[in-house]
Amino acid sequence: MEVGSFIKIHRIKQNMTQEDLADGIVSESYLSKIENQKTVASPEVIDMLCVRLGVQYRDQEDSILEEKCKDWFDLLFENNSRDTINAKYEELEELMKGSNSDYEMLFEIHKIRYYLVLGEERLALKQINSLRELASNFENSAQYYWFKFNGNYNSVMEEYNQAMRFYRLAEEKIVHADISENEEADLKYTMAVTYSKIRNTLEAIDYSNKAIDIFRKNYNFHRCAQCHIILGISYRRIRVYDKAIKNYNLARHLAELDKDETLIRLTNINLGHLHASKGDTKQAIHFFNSVLEKAEVDAEDKLVAISSLIGEYYNSHNYDKAKEMVDEGLKTIENVSSDAKFKTLYYYKLSTYYYSLNKDVDRFEAIVVNEFIPYLQKQKDYANLVIYANMVGKHFEDRKKYKSANKFYKLVNLSYEQIIKI
Structure with a gap:
């Protein structure tokens, strides 16, 4: 790594301003030129800057770091335990101290992916912000991962159009980047x-x-x-x-x-959705039930299967089975962490069917009209808006409240239009 980039990355990692680092050694403008490779500083100046940073600019055997970094990078893209990923991370963090290897920059960029794997979106954003000032100095491979992991972050935050913008930028770098x-x-x-x-x-x-x-x-x-x-x-x-x-x-x-039980479950869930869309309720129920038959099912997959079964039983007027599944879903959601992103959606889905099946008109209208529908609109979840706005429209139509029914049927049509535009 060029000495200017080395100085800059360690200054930023320590939350130091150029003024803090330059004070008494060089001017801020001269430090800026050093960091951006617009001038070559004397060894004495470099030594003083490194002393203030508490690092040493020294040669590092790149082959050792390259092997260890690649091993860790690979761990981030497969199903591995947190302990394994964290142990390798801590080893690399120690090796990187004072290193001027080109892999240090890649290591810092891969921390974005690392934090996302751990579910630490706040730390991922903090890492993105800390590296933003360095991005203009990234070489092609570093730029590729920088764009890709920015895309990953936006995807996790459900900003899919922004994610796609970054993925396209990463794609443009493929021809110039050293990637497998x-x-x-x-x-x-x-x-x-x-x-x-x-x-x-x-x-x-x-x-x-x-x-x-x-x-x-x-x-x-x-x-x-x-x-x-x-x-x-x-x-x-x-x-x-x-x-x-x-x-x-x-x-x-x-x-x-x-x-791979996770992929088998995912396939069965999607086969259930396929048969549901064809109107084959019996086959849809078969595939959704096959997910619940397994002893080890994660909460989100279980709630997907349960809510899908409720919909199939409800639409086929098998209300007793629908009630059974609602009860099962409510028991499941009690054990879901409050910060799980999917919890709110499934809480509203289950509550909607619970109040509808129990003919609690006031609570049904209060939660669906005042909470669930606005939530789906805010999330731009047009697919679920079609389902639940239609359900509310039918609810009001059955009660001869045609003006209210028409309002939600219009929302169904608008949501269809948004899906088509997408």
Whole structure:
């Protein structure tokens, strides 16, 4: 790493201003020139700056750091325990002290991904902000990861259009960056997922196929299965059901070979959604129930299956079974951490059906009209707005409150229009 970048990164890591570091050694303007490689400072000046920073600018065996960094970077993209990831992080943090390796910058950028893996979005944003001043000095590989991880952060925060802007910038850097084929495939898969989130179905199909071509060539069957799920979702949305089923079955087959219960559950959930969209209630219920039959199911997957079953039972007028599933869902949500992002959505879904099934008209209208619908509008969750605005519209129509019913049916149409625009 150039000495100017080395000085700059350690100053920023220590929350020092240029004025703080330069005081009594050089002028602020001269320090700025050093940091931005616009002048070559004397060894004496560099030594004084390093002493103030409490670091040493020394040669480091890049091959050692390269191997250790790559190992840690890989850990961040697979299912690994926090203990394993943290142990490697702490080892690297110690090795990086005073290093002038080019991998130090990549290490700092990968901390964004590290914090996101840990679920520490606040720390990820803090790291992004601390590196922003350095971004103009990043070489191509560093710029690639900088853009990608900014995209990851925005995706976690559900700012999908902003995430896609960063992913496209990362994609532009691929030809110049020193990255592996699997890394390129991971970006294409990530873009496919994001296109799916913003309902750009044709792009989701295109990028899934681009990713799967690389993953298949490298015998990465786990990632192939993930791509097949995105393809299944995409074909379901455009009602090409035979291709959707084919891709879901391929995903499940690969997941079973890998004994990956998470992917098997995800495939079954999506097969349930597919049959529900076809109006095949019996098959939809079969696949959603298959998720609940497993002993180890994480809370979010369980709530997805439960809420989907409630919808199927409710729409087929099997109200006793719908009530059973509502009770099961409410028991499940009690054990979900209050800071879990999905908790609010499923609390509202379960409450909506609870009050409807128990014919508690006042509470139904209070929670759905005054809380749930505004929440979905704020989240721009148009798919759920279609479902629940339609449910409220029918509720008012059954009570001959046609003006109120019309208001929510209009909201259904507006939400459909937003989905089409997306």
